[in-house]
Amino acid sequence: MIRVQGLEFRYQRSDFVLRVAELEIADHERVAIVGPSGSGKTTLLNLFAGISTPDRGTVQTAAERVSSMPDSARRRFRVQQVGLVFQEFELLDYLSVFDNILLPYFLSSALRLDDAVRTRARSLATDVEIADKLARNVAKLSQGERQRVALCRALLPRPRLVLADEPTGNLDPSNKHRVVDLLLENAQAAGATLVAVTHDAEVAERFDRVLDMAALQ
Amino acid sequence: MQGSLYLAWRYVRHHWIKTTILVGSITLIIFLPLGVRVLILQSARHLTARAEATPLLVGMRGSPLELALNSLYFGTESPEALPYSDVDALDSMGLALPIPLYTRFRAQGYPIVGTSLDYFAFRDLAVSRGGMFAMLGECVLGARVAEQIGVGPGDAVISSPESVFDIAGVYPLKMRVAGVLAFSDSPDDDAIFVDLKTAWVIGGFGHGHQDLAEASAASGVLRRDSTSITANAAVVQYNEITPDNIASFHFHGDVGSFPVTAIIAVPPDQRSSTILRGRFEESSGVAQIVVPSDVMDELLGTVLTVQTFVLAAVVVLGMGTLATAGLVFGLSLRVRQRELMTMTKIGASPASIRWLVVSEMVVVSAAGVALAFLLTALTASFGPPVIRAVFL
Known part of the structure; x- marks a missing residue:
């Protein structure tokens, strides 16, 4: 569950202010956030994930009050409880597909890399039909395949919350539908809450609920 | 820590051209002064040992x-x-x-x-x-x-x-x-x-050569009188000394x-x-x-003076190379800001990121240092004979 109360956030040296009086997203809910560019969609995701902290108000994610945690606790919370899918995938081009999926385990001592994790990574890759490309360098993959690698990376630590920032922004229509299906199916299968930012009304309609940034503020 | 080291290794391996240049630079920075020093000391040891054994x-x-x-x-x-x-x-x-x-x-x-x-x-x-x-x-x-x-x-x-x-x-x-x-x-x-x-x-x-007094050597005789025989160019000269012709x-x-x-x-x-x-x-x-040892000491004195100038030049060159290597690392980090930011978003701590960058430097530096010491060891083994063959 995500609960936001009296949130106020402003960037330094910017006039932009994000204000959310109250917001609740239930466990396992699949929510799309829509709104014009610059309305604060990505900022809101960062606040949910504990990447940024609010100037006022509280953000409670998966029973943890993220907004009042110290940095190290927020990092541990993020790597263990939150799966992030970025618009431009943000894969490391010097790693293979398999190593990209395992990336969170290389970066944080809060996660322990063992054979069970490797088996699960292969299983996820099979689910999204990239199992035959695990040894390949990610630079040699298509856009759709790269997005599927990013999805596997986000889901591997069994997060309770999956946050996707414009997950279909760089995809052609056929890949777009495929990726949305994967996101919705896999988040549900993993028992995770899914929040996705999108500009695409067609994509937003596939979610349980659509939040408009204009209405939130 | 192990994960950071693995990522560092994959990074330097993937960017092998940049890595090779950096490793080569570090190798040269270390090997040039060390190799010159070892070569001179080893050559000096060989030179003086032989000279001191000759009174x-x-x-x-x-x-x-x-x-x-x-x-x-x-x-x-x-x-x-x-x-x-x-x-x-x-x-x-x-x-x-x-x-x-x-x-x-x-x-x-x-x-x-x-x-x-x-x-x-x-x-x-x-x-x-x-x-x-x-x-x-x-x-x-x-x-x-x-x-x-x-x-x-x-x-x-x-x-x-x-x-x-x-x-x-x-x-x-x-x-x-x-x-x-x-x-x-x-x-x-x-x-x-x-x-x-x-x-x-x-x-x-x-x-x-042929015995000109014998009849078989008549074609090689230019002039003959009672006291001497003068040979001409046709006389057969021996180009090998055998028991049969040694007496001649x-x-x-x-x-x-x-x-x-x-x-x-x-x-x-x-x-x-x-x-x-x-x-x-x-x-x-x-x-x-x-006295050969005095002659060699004088030669080595000159060589050591030259060595001092060479080492000074190498140190200046090394500092320049080190600065360039630092710049390459710095620029590389700027280019990778987005990648490092992604790691931070996923949950990497600043210490993990620092350790990742340091690991890359350690991998490259360790390779450079290892190569420099290997070259120095090879120089110590094969340098003096090469110097002797080329210059003496």
């Missing part, structure tokens, strides 16, 4: 360095020759054992050293295969010569003509290999030793006037050495006497 050298007045390098290392530049009578004169003084050296000729690129048997005892050289030369025209090979040209006792080596266009010059002599010396890790391994008289035969001071070999002229390039003088004690040096220094003759 005195007598040669024609001129460059003491040229005399020492030629006599100790059998270099290609031959000093002006002394007459053999100087060897007898030195012997008659009773102050030192004279060991003549005549090093003008070569065979297959290796120096032919004409000397006496005393040389082998003086240098503590032993024959490992075959025996010592016993007959005119025989030779004994240094260990490396035998190995390189693949010959042994019973085979033959042929001396090289000094100039292929000079038909009146030094003719090749086919020399029978009597034996091969044991390896001594010295320039003696790279030399071919013959008796001094054999060296004079190569030099044309002695030769063998003879020398023309006074042996005392035949050349030697240097004389190693081995005094029995310090007093004899001092007296001998005094006599040469007081003499107004054409010969000089030098």
Whole structure:
């Protein structure tokens, strides 16, 4: 569950202010956030994930009050409880597909890399039909395949919350539908809450609920 | 920590061109000063060891360095020759054992050293295969010569003509290999030793030919009278000394006037050495006497001065290279800001990111340092022989 109360956030040296009086997203809910560019969609995701902290108000994610945690606790919370899918995938081009999926385990001592994790990574890759490309360098993959690698990376630590920032922004229509299906199916299968930012009304309609940034503020 | 190290390894491996340049730069920064230092120290050790084992050298007045390098290392530049009578004169003084050296000729690129048997005892050289030369025209090979040209006792080596266009010059002599010396890790391994008289035969001071008194040699006779026979150009000269023709070999002229390039003088004690040096220094003759270790110390003094300048230049170059390597790392980090930000968003701590970057530097630096030490070790092993082969 995500609960936001009296949130106020402003960037330094910017006039932009994000204000959310109250917001609740239930466990396992699949929510799309829509709104014009610059309305604060990505900022809101960062606040949910504990990447940024609010100037006022509280953000409670998966029973943890993220907004009042110290940095190290927020990092541990993020790597263990939150799966992030970025618009431009943000894969490391010097790693293979398999190593990209395992990336969170290389970066944080809060996660322990063992054979069970490797088996699960292969299983996820099979689910999204990239199992035959695990040894390949990610630079040699298509856009759709790269997005599927990013999805596997986000889901591997069994997060309770999956946050996707414009997950279909760089995809052609056929890949777009495929990726949305994967996101919705896999988040549900993993028992995770899914929040996705999108500009695409067609994509937003596939979610349980659509939040408009204009209405939130 | 292990994960960061793995990521660092994958990164430097993927960007192998940049990594190679950085590793190469670090290798050069370390290897250049270290390698130069090791090379000079090792070469100095080799040079001084040989020089210190040679008490005195007598040669024609001129460059003491040229005399020492030629006599100790059998270099290609031959000093002006002394007459053999100087060897007898030195012997008659009773102050030192004279060991003549005549090093003008070569065979297959290796120096032919004409000397006496005393040389082998003086240098503590032993024959490992075959025996010592016993007959005119025989030779004994240094260990490396035998190995390189693949010959042994019973085979033959042929001396090289000094100039292929000079038909009146030094003719090749086919020399029978009597034996091969044991390896001594010295320039003696790279030399071919013959008796001094054999060296004079190569030099044309002695030769063998058909007996002109015999009827079969009639075509080689230019003029014959009651006291002498004069040969013409058709007379058959021998280019190999065998038991059958050795009796026909003879020398023309006074042996005392035949050349030697240097004389190693081995005094029995310090007093004899001092007296001998005094006599040469007081003499107004054409010969000089030098202490090889002094000559080498002077040479090394010059080399060490040059080394100081070289090291100063290398340090400046190294600082520049280090700054460039730092810049490459810095620019690389700027380019990777987005990647590092993604890692932070996923949950990497600032310490993990720092450790990742440091790991990359450590991997590259460790490779550079390892390579530099490997090159230095190779320089220490193979540098001095190469220096000797190229410069001496």
